[in-house]
Amino acid sequence: MPIIVLDPGHGGTDPGAVGNGLQEKDLTLTIGLKVKQLLEANYIVDVRLTREADVFVELAERADFANNLGAAYFVSLHHNAGGGTGFESYIYPGTSSSETGRRQDVIHEEIMNFLSGYSLRNRGQKEANFSVLRETSMPAILLENLFIDSVNDTNLLKDPTFITGLSTSIASGIGKALNL
Numbered sequence: 190m191p192i193i194v195l196d197p198g199h200g201g202t203d204p205g206a207v208g209n210g211l212q213e214k215d216l217t218l219t220i221g222l223k224v225k226q227l228l229e230a231n232y233i234v235d236v237r238l239t240r241e242a243d244v245f246v247e248l249a250e251r252a253d254f255a256n257n258l259g260a261a262y263f264v265s266l267h268h269n270a271g272g273g274t275g276f277e278s279y280i281y282p283g284t285s286s287s288e289t290g291r292r293q294d295v296i297h298e299e300i301m302n303f304l305s306g307y308s309l310r311n312r313g314q315k316e317a318n319f320s321v322l323r324e325t326s327m328p329a330i331l332l333e334n335l336f337i338d339s340v341n342d343t344n345l346l347k348d349p350t351f352i353t354g355l356s357t358s359i360a361s362g363i364g365k366a367l368n369l
């Protein structure tokens with residue numbers, strides 16, 4: 190049974206982005222736990238989280254955790270900030286024509302299919318030299334699920350129905366990408 194590692198960004202003393210009454214570390218954990226539940230309910234998979242509580246975990250530890258498990262996939266969950274709106278996903282630079290890029294295509298489309306129902310902007314499939322993408326030895330993706338400093342985006346992120354829908358689209362995207 191494939192092992193999937195979900196990586197709720199930030200935690201503990203590191204809140205991540207903060208705005209409109211929300212902290213990134215809380216949202217990433219809520220969504221991570223929900224995606225785990227959905228994956229295990231719908232597929233034969235072993236889903237592990239790099240953290241299951243509000244604790245600080247070093248970036249290197251997150252990658253080591255997945256590498257030591259021999260995970261089939263690593264999915265890092267984040268929320269954006271900096272004055273924009275919408276969704277974007279990241280893979281390690283130069284991997285777009287590999288299995289990593291193929292999975293990004295599938296997951297990005299699945300999530301955008303859900304988000305476009307809310308007229309949210311598709312900011313695109315991107316590449317970045319992020320630690321968790323670079324240091325993981327299996328295909329990896331990092332999702333930036335809307336902007337914490339956008340009132341429009343946080344109104345959605347505060348809505349449990351939206352969070353469930355977003356989590357469902359992430360889980361089904363992972364299921365499709367891995368042919369589960």
Ligand SMILES: [Zn+2]
Pocket residue numbers: 198199205206213266267268
């Ligand atoms: Zn983050």
